[in-house]
Amino acid sequence: MAMASNIVAPQKAGGFQICCRKRDRERERNRDQHDPYKVIEITPPPKNLGIRCFPPNLQCGESVTIEGQAYTISAVTQRYQLRKGKYEPSEKRLDVLSEGRYILNLYLQNLFEKS
Numbered sequence: 188m189a190m191a192s193n194i195v196a197p198q199k200a201g202g203f204q205i206c207c208r209k210r211d212r213e214r215e216r217n218r219d220q221h222d223p224y225k226v227i228e229i230t231p232p233p234k235n236l237g238i239r240c241f242p243p244n245l246q247c248g249e250s251v252t253i254e255g256q257a258y259t260i261s262a263v264t265q266r267y268q269l270r271k272g273k274y275e276p277s278e279k280r281l282d283v284l285s286e287g288r289y290i291l292n293l294y295l296q297n298l299f300e301k302s
Contacts, residue, residue, distance in 0.1 A: 225280045226253065229261060230288055245281065258283035 221240035228234040262282040267274040
């Protein structure tokens with residue numbers, strides 16, 4: 188069975204955008220939204236920095252600023268929970284290191300590899 192294309196609202200450039208699937212339409216609609224992440228600084232002892240909103244495409248190594256302090260993302264974790272036979276997203280978590288600690292860890296790792 189063929190799926191019909193749907194025409195979405197006109198863009199500023201003067202053309203129309205064609206989305207073939209519902210998922211594509213939802214992605215376009217939600218492109219500018221930010222997702223809530225639970226942010227934890229992982230230097231011992233771990234420190235909870237609260238729940239913050241960031242773009243959904245964060246990756247390891249990116250720099251983020253929280254309350255005026257710069258952090259580097261060490262890990263991005265998305266947890267899912269089984270509900271009614273389907274896995275649904277339940278939590279998004281960022282493990283971060285302060286910029287200074289991140290650079291120190293890279294330096295020490297480099298020294299360790301050379302020895």
